Amino acid sequence: MSKEVLTGAQAIIRSLELLGVDTIFGLPGGAILPTYDPLMDSKKIRHILVRHEQGAGHAAEGYASASGRLGVCLATSGPGATNLVTAIADAHMDSVPLLAITGQVGSKLIGTDAFQEADIVGITMPITKHSFLVTDANDIPEVISAAVLIATTGRPGPVLVDITKDAQNQKFDFVWPPKVELPGYKPVTKPHGKQVQAAAEMISKSSKPIFYVGGGIVRAGAAKELLELAELVGAPVVTTLMARGAFPDSHKQNLGMPGMHGTVPAVIGLQRSDLLITLGARFDDRVTGDAKSFAPDAKVVHVDIDPAEIGKIRHADVPIVGDLKEVIPELTAELKKIYGTKTHDLTDWWSAMNHLVEHYPLGHDAPEDGKLSPQAVIKRIGELSGPEAIFAAGVGQHQMWSAQFIKYERPNAWLNSGGAGTMGYSVPAAMGAKVAQPDRLVWSIDGDGCFQMTNQELVTCAINNIPIKVAIINNSSLGMVRQWQTLFYDKRYSNTDLHTGTDSLMIPDFVKLADAYGCLGIRVEKEEEIDAAIKLAIETNDRPVVIDFIVSRDAMVWPMVAAGVSNDEVKYARDAAPVWEGEE
Amino acid sequence: MSKHVLSILVEDKPGLLTRVAGLFARRGFNIESLAVGTSEIEGLSRITVVVAVEGAPLEQVTKQINKLINVIKVVELDPEAVQRDHMLIKVKTDAATRSQVLEAVTLFRARVIDVVSDAVIIEITGDTSKCAAFIKILEPYGIKEMVQSGVLAMGRGSKSITEKVSK
Numbered sequence: 083m084s085k086e087v088l089t090g091a092q093a094i095i096r097s098l099e100l101l102g103v104d105t106i107f108g109l110p111g112g113a114i115l116p117t118y119d120p121l122m123d124s125k126k127i128r129h130i131l132v133r134h135e136q137g138a139g140h141a142a143e144g145y146a147s148a149s150g151r152l153g154v155c156l157a158t159s160g161p162g163a164t165n166l167v168t169a170i171a172d173a174h175m176d177s178v179p180l181l182a183i184t185g186q187v188g189s190k191l192i193g194t195d196a197f198q199e200a201d202i203v204g205i206t207m208p209i210t211k212h213s214f215l216v217t218d219a220n221d222i223p224e225v226i227s228a229a230v231l232i233a234t235t236g237r238p239g240p241v242l243v244d245i246t247k248d249a250q251n252q253k254f255d256f257v258w259p260p261k262v263e264l265p266g267y268k269p270v271t272k273p274h275g276k277q278v279q280a281a282a283e284m285i286s287k288s289s290k291p292i293f294y295v296g297g298g299i300v301r302a303g304a305a306k307e308l309l310e311l312a313e314l315v316g317a318p319v320v321t322t323l324m325a326r327g328a329f330p331d332s333h334k335q336n337l338g339m340p341g342m343h344g345t346v347p348a349v350i351g352l353q354r355s356d357l358l359i360t361l362g363a364r365f366d367d368r369v370t371g372d373a374k375s376f377a378p379d380a381k382v383v384h385v386d387i388d389p390a391e392i393g394k395i396r397h398a399d400v401p402i403v404g405d406l407k408e409v410i411p412e413l414t415a416e417l418k419k420i421y422g423t424k425t426h427d428l429t430d431w432w433s434a435m436n437h438l439v440e441h442y443p444l445g446h447d448a449p450e451d452g453k454l455s456p457q458a459v460i461k462r463i464g465e466l467s468g469p470e471a472i473f474a475a476g477v478g479q480h481q482m483w484s485a486q487f488i489k490y491e492r493p494n495a496w497l498n499s500g501g502a503g504t505m506g507y508s509v510p511a512a513m514g515a516k517v518a519q520p521d522r523l524v525w526s527i528d529g530d531g532c533f534q535m536t537n538q539e540l541v542t543c544a545i546n547n548i549p550i551k552v553a554i555i556n557n558s559s560l561g562m563v564r565q566w567q568t569l570f571y572d573k574r575y576s577n578t579d580l581h582t583g584t585d586s587l588m589i590p591d592f593v594k595l596a597d598a599y600g601c602l603g604i605r606v607e608k609e610e611e612i613d614a615a616i617k618l619a620i621e622t623n624d625r626p627v628v629i630d631f632i633v634s635r636d637a638m639v640w641p642m643v644a645a646g647v648s649n650d651e652v653k654y655a656r657d658a659a660p661v662w663e664g665e666e
Numbered sequence: 667m668s669k670h671v672l673s674i675l676v677e678d679k680p681g682l683l684t685r686v687a688g689l690f691a692r693r694g695f696n697i698e699s700l701a702v703g704t705s706e707i708e709g710l711s712r713i714t715v716v717v718a719v720e721g722a723p724l725e726q727v728t729k730q731i732n733k734l735i736n737v738i739k740v741v742e743l744d745p746e747a748v749q750r751d752h753m754l755i756k757v758k759t760d761a762a763t764r765s766q767v768l769e770a771v772t773l774f775r776a777r778v779i780d781v782v783s784d785a786v787i788i789e790i791t792g793d794t795s796k797c798a799a800f801i802k803i804l805e806p807y808g809i810k811e812m813v814q815s816g817v818l819a820m821g822r823g824s825k826s827i828t829e830k831v832s833k
Binding site: 203208211212232265267388389390393394 | 676689725726729733734736737
């Protein structure tokens with residue numbers, strides 16, 4: 083046990099160093115100033131100065147999602163702290179291990195409406211896994227340790243630590259390691275043996291099983307374990323938006339993404355299944371459609387580390403609480419005992435699925451307005467970058483196309499804001515990912531709407547030598563909203579025109595903007611220029627690159643299940659429902 | 667909708683009540699009654715919540731409460747558990763009505779704890795239906811003011827919800 087006299091501020095930095103934190107994204111201000119002083123001397127922590135605290139939050143998320151490690155962001159009190167709120171909410175929805183440290187006004191000023199005072203603990207209570215207010219430096223080592231433990235174990239999530247300015251300035255005896263006592267926090271990781279047996283038996287008896295794989299596989303680092311189990315059973319696999327890459331797209335068992343914009347085989351596969359082997363997924367409304375009519379004939383095995391997810395939306399016939407990394411190998415072992423030398427005969431099930439795979443592949447039309455096809459652009463980015471690259475999307479049409487048309491072969495290659503749907507996630511998340519994994523090629527695939535929310539972080543990238551590539555899928559509009567207006571609002575395009583296209587006001591001009599930010603800007607309007615631009619972006623590593631792809635605004639995301647209706651109503655394209663030639 | 671009584675053992679930390687109450691609000695669960703106080707273990711408080719929900723959502727309620735880091739334990743008490751409300755009632759009285767009010771106090775085994783010429787303050791402890799019946803009796807005389815605690819509840823027998831909880 084070590085003991086020395088430190089200030090609270092020094093203790094914050096020392097604790098983070100001792101806990102293995104190597105990167106912080108942040109921006110200083112009055113109430114966090116004491117902590118920025120010792121941070122300047124830290125040899126172990128790289129601080130990246132962002133241009134907006136939201137960028138720090140998403141960058142920490144990107145760092146965490148690309149590496150599987152904790153992401154850390156730092157901000158001052160009041161507006162600094164409230165600017166983190168969107169990123170914290172995002173991390174909460176997508177179970178991202180995030181530590182947010184904020185300065186708070188002096189403890190004697192709390193509650194007086196002091197300058198830059200905001201009750202950030204109160205504000206973030208519903209969107210954090212836990213939060214702490216520290217008013218005494220003696221608590222700092224324990225609180226920081228507890229916060230890291232809570233953020234990274236069990237179901238990961240954001241933890242906020244708000245530290246008053248006087249606590250940061252207070253001298254005290256720093257003792258390490260601290261005693262961390264969390265009597266109410268005991269995540270169950272080891273599954274109940276009998277439940278695992280019951281699940282194995284149910285799987286072995288099923289004739290139309292399907293693996294419904296969620297982002298939990300990625301967070302648990304259980305992709306390898308999943309591959310072994312899936313190959314043993316031989317059943318179809320669907321990977322949700324949060325789980326793209328958790329199971330290789332090139333694998334013949336992979337039917338793609340389910341849900342509102344899922345593939346026809348994935349949507350109908352779930353719908354007609356007799357057993358959903360649900361691994362780290364949470365029956366999100368974007369996956370189930372109308373939950374009452376979702377997979378009506380299926381029994382459910384539901385494995386999750388969060389007991390509150392089990393039975394929340396859909397009854398689980400076999401509930402298993404545990405860490406997927408521990409549960410799946412046990413399930414595989416049980417199944418091996420049951421199968422013995424036999425294999426699971428799923429011939430009929432596969433012939434029905436293969437029919438769908440053959441007849442309803444993902445596809446898209448060539449735009450009629452002569453502009454680029456957004457799907458084709460995104461597909462080429464994926465093909466030319468390869469499976470070792472990282473792709474961070476914003477939210478909307480380009481996000482769905484990136485989930486559909488890029489082939490993911492490994493977990494942590496696909497980053498996006500799935501639960502919260504945060505426009506503006508992409509650029510800072512890509513920045514965080516590139517910091518965590520500097521040797522990987524990192525793409526931000528963004529929309530012209532999303533890009534305008536957080537593109538100031540390109541400055542951070544340019545100055546700190548973080549050469550990300552940004553592909554703006556520029557359809558000069560809020561594309562997904564426009565698509566809904568086309569389909570459900572009689573083509574009345576209320577407030578969705580952004581005027582960023584080449585045949586409009588073109589404000590801003592993204593190429594000029596890139597230039598102003600110290601990035602290489604490229605505009606692509608012709609199909610034959612696509613490959614060259616992507617290759618140039620990949621080769622340019624002395625600064626970030628922004629490619630402005632001028633795409634058709636009439637392109638739509640298909641397939642689609644309209645909001646709130648049954649997944650049986652999936653449309654392959656407009657007015658084109660797939661024909662189910664199953665056994666009924 | 668059915669009523670359920672939950673006993674929640676929590677670490678006595680700042681903001682704890684906000685966390686619990688906020689959780690009920692944002693998950694759409696209705697609190698009918700809430701009582702908070704210290705338990706027999708130092709540093710631990712005990713919350714009694716009466717919540718009105720259907721069967722399945724109750725499981726969601728308890729699971730979500732259990733996820734709060736400072737919550738040690740959540741127990742749904744069985745309907746046979748001891749349940750008590752505590753009320754203070756200020757009733758208008760005069761020379762003519764005072765004796766009738768005092769008679770009601772005796773019948774309900776309540777207590778008078780303050781008397782002035784035109785009012786009395788009565789204290790009553792009992793289950794919710796007993797307290798409601800008492801109020802009905804007093805209403806004709808004129809209730810000037812009333813305050814009540816949330817339901818306090820404890821399982822019968824020698825078992826304790828704090829068993830197996832480290833002190």
